[in-house]
Amino acid sequence: MTRQKILITGASSGLGEGMARAFAAKGRDLALCARRIDRLDELKAELVARHPGITVAVAALDVNDHDQVPKVFAELSDELGGIDRVIVNAGIGKGAPLGSGKLWANKATIETNLIAALVQIETALEMFKASGGGHLVLVSSVLGNKGVPGVKAAYAASKAGVTSLGESLRAEYLSGPIKVTTLEPGYIESEMTAKSASTLLMVDNETGVKAMVDAMEREAGRAAVPWWPWAPLVQVMRMLPPRLAKRFA
Secondary structure, three states, X not given: OOOOEEEEEOOOOHHHHHHHHHHHHOOOEEEEEEOOHHXXXXXXXXXXXXXXXXXXXXXXXXXXXXXXXXXXXXHHHHHHOOOOEEEEOOOOOOOOOOOOOOXXXXXXXXXXXXXXXHXXXXXXXXXHHHHOOEEEEEEOOHHHHOOOOHHHHHHHXXXXXXXXXXXXXXXXXXXXXXXXXXXXXXXXXXXXXXXOOOOOOOXXXXXXXXXXXXXXXXXXXXXXXXXXXXXXXXXXXXXXXXXXXXXXX
């Protein structure tokens, strides 16, 4: 099934911006939201200039403003005449070692990556139930498979929660009409990974986004992306003893 009308949160940069470009090139209509509306306006102008046959709707949205999520989703849906794929992508990578006195950073990561994701999931499912179906995509991380020490502890925990929600929903909607995909990106170039020390396995944004889009188009249930090396590495990560987990921090 071709999902023609796609909503992406966190679309003003990084993976969200990359996915918007990739789907626009496929001729899809887009509903893009993020906090930085100026960036979205620039992206919209670029996309409609390159692909004049598509419709692009943009809206400012802070996903931590929970009351605004259903309002903005509804407004974007009205502008596009419906939404048949929602990509829950907005997230942050703040963090500090637990107990270091920087609770605010870890709390912000959990709230944005997990609590706000739950709000987006609830909203998307209500929309899909009302319209008769749709495709829900959750952007998790390979780090959701293994707790890691140090600054990424809260991030890994938040993504483990997202993955768990995705698995629960896959079990709930096995027979449709709602399809659920959980993506687990490895290290892909973006604003979030710009300061990452784990650069050995980093791929460029275009390569990583292509792998994500391909998995979404297949409507895979759960996919580590890019498949190589991350699909086999995820299996290894799950079995690693704690003393070796820091290699992925």
